[in-house]
Amino acid sequence: EVKKVKKKKVLLMGKSGSGKSSMRSIIFSNYLARDTRRLDEDGEGDMALRAAGSSLTEVAHDSGATIDIDLSHVKFLGNLTLNLWDCGGQEAFMENYLSQQRMHVFSNVGVLIYVFDVESRDVDRDMATYISVISALIQYSPTAKVFVLVHKMDLILSAQRESIFEDRVKLVRQKTAECVASAGVGLPTLPSGEVDITAFATSIWDQSLYKAWASIIHDLVPNLALIETNIGHLGRLIEAEEIQLFERTSFLVVSNWCSPVGALNPFEDRYERMSNILKSFKSSLAKYSGTPRNAEQFRDFEYKSGTRFSLFITKFTTNTYILVALPPGEARYNAARLNVKIAAKQFEYLDSPAGTKDGAAAK
Amino acid sequence: PPELHPGPPGKGKPRLLLMGQRRSGKSSISSVVFHKLPPNETLFLESTARIQKDSMASFMDFQVWDFPGQIDYFETPNFDMDAIFGEIGALIWVIDAQDDYLEAVARLNSTIINLQRNYPNINIEVFIHKVDGLSDDYKLDIQRDITIRIQDELSDQGFENAPVTFHPTSIYNHSIFEAFSKVIQKLIPRLGQLEAMLTSLCRTCRFEKAYLFDVLSKIYIATDSAPADMASYEICSDYIDVIIDVTEVYGSWSRPEGYREKLEEGQHQKLEDQVACNWAESSIVLADGNKPIMMREVDTYLALVAIMKEGSYDKMPLVNMNVDVVVKGLTEFFEITKPRS
Numbered sequence: 001e002v003k004k005v006k007k008k009k010v011l012l013m014g015k016s017g018s019g020k021s022s023m024r025s026i027i028f029s030n031y032l033a034r035d036t037r038r039l040d041e042d043g044e045g046d047m048a049l050r051a052a053g054s055s056l057t058e059v060a061h062d063s064g065a066t067i068d069i070d071l072s073h074v075k076f077l078g079n080l081t082l083n084l085w086d087c088g089g090q091e092a093f094m095e096n097y098l099s100q101q102r103m104h105v106f107s108n109v110g111v112l113i114y115v116f117d118v119e120s121r122d123v124d125r126d127m128a129t130y131i132s133v134i135s136a137l138i139q140y141s142p143t144a145k146v147f148v149l150v151h152k153m154d155l156i157l158s159a160q161r162e163s164i165f166e167d168r169v170k171l172v173r174q175k176t177a178e179c180v181a182s183a184g185v186g187l188p189t190l191p192s193g194e195v196d197i198t199a200f201a202t203s204i205w206d207q208s209l210y211k212a213w214a215s216i217i218h219d220l221v222p223n224l225a226l227i228e229t230n231i232g233h234l235g236r237l238i239e240a241e242e243i244q245l246f247e248r249t250s251f252l253v254v255s256n257w258c259s260p261v262g263a264l265n266p267f268e269d270r271y272e273r274m275s276n277i278l279k280s281f282k283s284s285l286a287k288y289s290g291t292p293r294n295a296e297q298f299r300d301f302e303y304k305s306g307t308r309f310s311l312f313i314t315k316f317t318t319n320t321y322i323l324v325a326l327p328p329g330e331a332r333y334n335a336a337r338l339n340v341k342i343a344a345k346q347f348e349y350l351d352s353p354a355g356t357k358d359g360a361a362a363k
Numbered sequence: 364p365p366e367l368h369p370g371p372p373g374k375g376k377p378r379l380l381l382m383g384q385r386r387s388g389k390s391s392i393s394s395v396v397f398h399k400l401p402p403n404e405t406l407f408l409e410s411t412a413r414i415q416k417d418s419m420a421s422f423m424d425f426q427v428w429d430f431p432g433q434i435d436y437f438e439t440p441n442f443d444m445d446a447i448f449g450e451i452g453a454l455i456w457v458i459d460a461q462d463d464y465l466e467a468v469a470r471l472n473s474t475i476i477n478l479q480r481n482y483p484n485i486n487i488e489v490f491i492h493k494v495d496g497l498s499d500d501y502k503l504d505i506q507r508d509i510t511i512r513i514q515d516e517l518s519d520q521g522f523e524n525a526p527v528t529f530h531p532t533s534i535y536n537h538s539i540f541e542a543f544s545k546v547i548q549k550l551i552p553r554l555g556q557l558e559a560m561l562t563s564l565c566r567t568c569r570f571e572k573a574y575l576f577d578v579l580s581k582i583y584i585a586t587d588s589a590p591a592d593m594a595s596y597e598i599c600s601d602y603i604d605v606i607i608d609v610t611e612v613y614g615s616w617s618r619p620e621g622y623r624e625k626l627e628e629g630q631h632q633k634l635e636d637q638v639a640c641n642w643a644e645s646s647i648v649l650a651d652g653n654k655p656i657m658m659r660e661v662d663t664y665l666a667l668v669a670i671m672k673e674g675s676y677d678k679m680p681l682v683n684m685n686v687d688v689v690v691k692g693l694t695e696f697f698e699i700t701k702p703r704s
């Protein structure tokens with residue numbers, strides 16, 4: 001059944017320097033990690049981030065949009081705002097938003113994404129800051145979902161990554177559980193009784209960042225369960241091997257469906273991979289057409305690979321693009337295009353922003 | 364006077380020789396262009412100790428020889444010039460533009476004079492390299508300075524028309540591919556005919572620009588007569604990357620047994636007959652709908668990529684028919700010019 005989407009905040013928090021702005025510019029402004037790297041090598045690491053920030057303001061001007069975008073706000077999925085907050089230990093304004101602004105910052109939060117710099121020297125202090133954030137969250141948004149990102153994993157030797165990640169996550173879970181226990185209420189739990197925290201090891205230098213954020217955004221797409229059921233119907237109807245849904249701004253795969261044959265695809269990282277391929281091409285297109293990086297770059301991509309497969313990517317609903325991979329064949333391809341076009345109309349109301357007439361009209 | 368363009372390359376595979384000072388970037392260039400090494404990983408390349416010979420399976424089989432920078436072959440006793448320059452297609456001389464280049468220019472000058480005496484048909488392609496990180500003004504200044512130093516010396520020695528060309532390059536952008544494109548194009552016999560085919564395709568289909576790509580190296584081996592610009596080359600080249608990557612994910616694994624038969628039964632047709640074209644074809648419509656880009660595989664090595672004009676996407680069936688005709692022409696062209704082995 002269709003739910004009306006209530007506008008909730010997404011908080012992205014972590015110590016200053018933990019990598020929040022880098023993530024934001026890569027995920028939502030379509031910066032490539034290599035863009036930031038090149039600037040980095042010239043000893044101008046911050047330039048990339050400043051540029052990312054200014055490009056955001058630019059976007060607001062270019063599109064004549066009235067939405068207020070600054071360094072710490074991004075809008076996506078039509079109505080969700082991502083807020084960035086620095087949680088540096090000694091910083092005065094950290095104190096401030098944990099005290100005077102506590103209610104303002106922590107009420108009505110849908111998702112908290114907390115970033116830990118894996119290289120940080122002062123794990124205890126990081127943990128203490130994290131816990132003070134969690135207790136504020138329990139107080140004002142006890143139903144919020146928490147994601148923990150252990151970031152900059154590329155700086156750790158690959159042999160040690162898994163164990164360091166697991167240790168860190170274990171500590172986070174334990175501290176969170178203690179905090180919940182002492183508060184007596186709050187935060188969603190798993191059937192096992194454990195606090196429901198999803199943790200990812202991430203780095204801006206590989207696809208791990210896309211994987212983590214795809215999972216976060218997946219949880220935020222309104223009516224996704226319903227969309228997914230319908231995508232399955234569509235896939236079977238048009239004999240597709242695979243369908244992927246991309247969130248429009250980030251081009252991350254928020255949902256997918258495979259036929260039994262499609263599920264045999266040995267490229268298990270293909271969702272992150274497709275995001276990577278398309279985000280990087282979008283960045284080329286932006287340069288080519290002189291449009292902002294996170295503007296819409298293309299409407300339609302089609303590819304018929306002889307007798308191997310056919311594939312198309314096209315705008316689908318307000319917030320999504322759809323990728324359809326099919327067995328070869330002209331008739332099958334044309335039928336699929338037509339059916340996807342028809343289906344798009346039926347899907348449209350599912351992810352319309354709350355409060356619009358479409359959203360309200362849905363039963 | 365020596366001819367500006369050499370005739371078709373000899374019976375063997377044409378050779379591209381990479382020469383220049385140590386650390387000028389020869390091995391990096393060869394690794395990035397022909398082995399897909401990410402540019403930042405060239406930092407870990409070691410100095411080349413002996414000549415590295417690479418054979419490129421491509422639309423035209425050619426060899427790339429990467430020389431160690433520290434050896435001056437013309438000073439080496441018993442040096443067999445013929446073994447190196449006998450079958451050559453082009454000599455690529457790499458100069459590090461971020462370094463002091465006077466010695467490099469002096470060595471290049473003596474090399475050119477040596478070659479002009481013995482092998483006057485060899486193209487000499489000077490890559491003014493590592494121009495990333497240099498300001499546009501400075502880039503121009505350097506290029507002008509190097510050009511003058513070389514031409515002055517050559518005319519002092521009485522070689523007015525030596526086939527020397529200059530290209531600003533960097534492995535961190537498409538310039539290195541563009542430079543190689545121009546180098547390779549000079550080695551294609553009857554290039555004019557290829558260009559004429561593409562020009563006529565652009566006219567009949569109302570294309571803005573068409574490139575014929577060697578897919579693996581992303582060098583373009585011909586384009587229509589409209590002026591080539593870096594931006595259109597870049598986007599076409601990046602488009603090929605998308606096609607290669609998508610093909611890997613969805614086209615490089617075999618479907619289970621019986622799947623194909625099931626697909627054929629459903630439509631009462633062989634798969635080959637179900638598809639409109641046995642080669643890969645693709646197109647992308649940009650957000651403004653203005654200039655769709657299309658791609659069509661020509662054979663195992665070559666692909667045609669074109670930037671279309673407004674409105675041409677609606678005439679796609681007609682466009683495809685014209686493209687088919689040109690592709691057929693291209694295939695015949697390469698059948699004929701293929702050296703018999």
Ligand SMILES: Nc1nc2c(ncn2[C@@H]2O[C@H](COP(=O)(O)OP(=O)(O)OP(=O)(O)O)[C@@H](O)[C@H]2O)c(=O)[nH]1
Binds near residue numbers: 408431433534
């Ligand atoms: N900035 C910049 N650096 C480059 C470029 N091309 C190569 N380099 C760097 O130059 C250094 C030397 O490159 P090599 O390819 O080993 O040089 P080489 O000419 O093969 O050297 P020898 O084998 O000793 O003759 C490496 O650190 C490369 O990363 C470029 O286009 N721009």
Ligand SMILES: Nc1nc2c(ncn2[C@@H]2O[C@H](COP(=O)(O)OP(=O)(O)O)[C@@H](O)[C@H]2O)c(=O)[nH]1
Binds near residue numbers: 015018036040204
């Ligand atoms: N090695 C590495 N460095 C990163 C990564 N993510 C961000 N950084 C670097 O960390 C520094 C601080 O990042 P920034 O995004 O400004 O952090 P913020 O203060 O949390 O917004 C920058 O120099 C980034 O280039 C990562 O995954 N790996």
Ligand SMILES: [Mg+2]
Binds near residue numbers: 390429431432
């Ligand atoms: Mg070398």
